[in-house]
Amino acid sequence: MNEYYNSAYKPLLAIDCVIFGYEQGELKVLLTRRKQDPYKGAWGLATGFLHFGESLHYAAERVLKKQTGLDRIYMDQLSTFGEVDRDPEARVISLVYYALIKVESQTLETLEKNQAQWFSITALPKLMFDHETMIQMSWGKLRRKSRYQPIGFELLPEKFTLPELQSLYEAIHQKQFDKRNFRKKILATGLLKKLDEKQKGVSKKGAYYYVFEEGKYDELISQGFNFELKSMAFGS
Amino acid sequence: MNEYYNSAYKPLLAIDCVIFGYEQGELKVLLTRRKQDPYKGAWGLATGFLHFGESLHYAAERVLKKQTGLDRIYMDQLSTFGEVDRDPEARVISLVYYALIKVESQTLETLEKNQAQWFSITALPKLMFDHETMIQMSWGKLRRKSRYQPIGFELLPEKFTLPELQSLYEAIHQKQFDKRNFRKKILATGLLKKLDEKQKGVSKKGAYYYVFEEGKYDELISQGFNFELKSMAFGS
Structure with missing residues (x-):
């Protein structure tokens, strides 16, 4: 690596996934309990850091598979979040994907094993970091997209x-x-x-x-x- | 920083900017000659690495200002590119912004100083890395957006x-x-x-x-x- 690259700052890169479902007249989001500090135990999105040698697309698929057990989920990039203080522990740039799955694909057993739960989009719990904003923006994209794509x-x-x-x-x-x-x-x-x-x-x-x-x-x-x-x- | 963060892989994060202009019936893109290896001298987008302590938005403004001399440019995130081999020198994740400026804001002097040139979107030169894809995707977004926003x-x-x-x-x-x-x-x-x-x-x-x-x-x-x-x- 030459000096131009070598001297550049390297942040952490996380993938956060907004997973939508639909059940009994309600649009829902699949949330999970955070497993580490800071905010251990808080509700948030399925997340993971980019690994060495992984494309972004593959990393998102990995995070989604880990959370839901599912392959080949419909997903799309939303946006990249990079406020300096968005994570109090370290500088983490977050690439957000939103995904659509069928609620019935998650059995009660799967949900419990993953410490996950479906929440109505209109009754979300308190969320860690900027995850609430990520969900609201994803919902906006879903609204817009549903008007010109099925x-x-x-x-x-x-x-x-x-x-x-x-x-x-x-x-x-x-x-x-x-x-x-x-x-x-x-x-x-x-x-x-x-x-x-x-x-x-x-x-x-x-x-x-x-x-x-x-x-x-x-x-x-x-x-x-x-x-x-x-x-x-x-x-x- | 705790172990969860500390052990995570850290890529480089670049900001690439697709700068659109319009002149005499043609949609144009502002390109610049690359100043370092690999591909020194090749045509490409205005680019820069994220700096320590900078938000993504600020980094994009810095890259745009450096290239055009302009502040408060209309800009928006396009997408984040992260194919593993997109840069042969190092693992670089690239966050792409597209921006709209007035062609007359760039004097011949500014263009020469920055080794920059306007190209018609229908007659682009050979571009480094995946910059051609970034331009085509930005153009697609511009087409879509121009239908529902002025x-x-x-x-x-x-x-x-x-x-x-x-x-x-x-x-x-x-x-x-x-x-x-x-x-x-x-x-x-x-x-x-x-x-x-x-x-x-x-x-x-x-x-x-x-x-x-x-x-x-x-x-x-x-x-x-x-x-x-x-x-x-x-x-x-």
């Missing part, structure tokens, strides 16, 4: 009804959508496939199940398609 | 005509917009103030000058307004 489907079970999908969007945006309008717009995207199977025991008529056609979406994206829910999101 | 105004002189504004959007999106439709949509945002002054010597009739009302925009943003040029951007 990102929400990552949070739903494989098959879902239109009322369930609407509830998810209402939880993400914290507002109610007009049922007819939502139906019309979401079906107009052409990304949902109706199954010949109805949900049982919820309503008299029963709502049909739908699945998300990922292949079709990839095809549309490659053609420059834009999943436009914006006008819906801002009221009918 | 970001383009940062690139124009204080007062501009509607044809000039349209040319800027055409350069960002690399496509032509219908003149009447563009006019209608851009004026409907209510963000432009028409001046009682015409451009001289360009066309017989002469086009009126406009200014961007920043205060009004801030007000609208705080009310949840969305600067919607999307349908325009995707054809009338």
Whole structure:
């Protein structure tokens, strides 16, 4: 390494992961108890330092796998946090990823083993460091992204009804959508496939199940398609 | 520092800045010659390592000021790049910012002193490291952002005509917009103030000058307004 590199300051680099889930009409975040000082025992995000020889993407996958036991999670970089005093113990730059998983992928056993718990986004506990800001910013990105990418489907079970999908969007945006309008717009995207199977025991008529056609979406994206829910999101 | 921190790997952290400008119908990028090995003399982005005691935001401002001589530039984080082999000399994580400045802020003297040069985004020279990817991704973000935020105004002189504004959007999106439709949509945002002054010597009739009302925009943003040029951007 030459002098230009050798004389440069080297901070620590952490990866923090905001893990979203959706359950019973609520957008949730998976939090965990911190295992070391400072703030041992406090609630916070899944976290880890970058290791030697690891790409950032791989490091995020490692942290997510360690926390959830899951591979190939939908994840994306949010932003990098670098206030000088964000960690009182050392200078730590934090690269934040947000991820979407299905709540049912975390059994009670998994949660207990990892000292983890789902919290409603509207009722978070006190969090260590700047993790509250990381969550709020990730939620903002999720709101924006859900207007032009069918990102929400990552949070739903494989098959879902239109009322369930609407509830998810209402939880993400914290507002109610007009049922007819939502139906019309979401079906107009052409990304949902109706199954010949109805949900049982919820309503008299029963709502049909739908699945998300990922292949079709990839095809549309490659053609420059834009999943436009914006006008819906801002009221009918 | 306790063992948890002390034993963690410490990479170098660089700040790379994609600096956009706009001139004569072309979206441009400000590039500079690298001053040290490896790749001494190669074209690349304005860059610098994070210093001890600096926030990331401050470090980006320092790198931008050193390159352009300017303070208080419009800038935003793009993403963090961390492929293991992105720099052959050392493990360097790079945090990329993109910035918008006015081309006329850089005199020939400034450019020469800084070994810098403006290049059209469609005719970039060979670039060191992954700087080409950083530029292409920043351009993508600029395209997306210009559809819902009046970001383009940062690139124009204080007062501009509607044809000039349209040319800027055409350069960002690399496509032509219908003149009447563009006019209608851009004026409907209510963000432009028409001046009682015409451009001289360009066309017989002469086009009126406009200014961007920043205060009004801030007000609208705080009310949840969305600067919607999307349908325009995707054809009338």
